[in-house]
Amino acid sequence: MKTFAAAICAAIIGLATPAFADFQQIDSRADFMALVSGKKLTRPFVNLEVLPNGTITGKGAAWEITGEWSWKDGYLCRTLDWGGDDLGYNCQEVKADGSKVRITSDKGVGQSADFTLR
Numbered sequence: 001m002k003t004f005a006a007a008i009c010a011a012i013i014g015l016a017t018p019a020f021a022d023f024q025q026i027d028s029r030a031d032f033m034a035l036v037s038g039k040k041l042t043r044p045f046v047n048l049e050v051l052p053n054g055t056i057t058g059k060g061a062a063w064e065i066t067g068e069w070s071w072k073d074g075y076l077c078r079t080l081d082w083g084g085d086d087l088g089y090n091c092q093e094v095k096a097d098g099s100k101v102r103i104t105s106d107k108g109v110g111q112s113a114d115f116t117l118r
Contacts, residue, residue, distance in 0.1 A: 023095035023102050029071035035096055041115035048115070056080065075107055 026032050033052055040058075041048040048058035048065060056067035056078060063083025070077050075091040093108030094101065104112040 023097045023100070026094040026096055027074050032071060032076065032094060035094075035101065036117065039117045041101060042118050043113065043115050046115075076103065 026035060032050075036050045037052060039049075041050065046058070046060045046065075048056060048060075050056050050069060054068050054070060056065065056069055058065045060082050065080060065082050067078050067080035067087075069079075072091060076094050077089065077091040079089050080087040090105050090110075091107050092110075093104040095104075096102070099117045101115045101117060102112055103115065104110060
């Protein structure tokens with residue numbers, strides 16, 4: 001299942017993102033919570049909630065996603081479990097543009113995924 005889950009994750013994260021979007025850096029936990037509080041982060045096959053108590057819940061494809069998060073040095077740092085597979089710990093850059101959120105792994109130098117806030 002790990003190989004399949006990794007392939008799905010790579011496909012989901014690898015979807016093209018328009019270059020013309022004007023995303024602004026989110027630098028604080030307070031700004032991040034103001035952005036996502038009470039909303040779901042969605043993209044094809046993925047539906048997540050990042051809760052104020054430091055937990056992450058949702059679904060990716062048909063599998064449950066659970067995790068924990070904190071805000072450290074300007075980054076969203078999280079652990080994730082996807083359908084029983086540990087996706088590990090990663091600190092990620094967060095940018096926003098209206099109802100869109102871009103999360104980029106490895107402190108902004110890795111792969112990006114765009115989510116719609118609903």
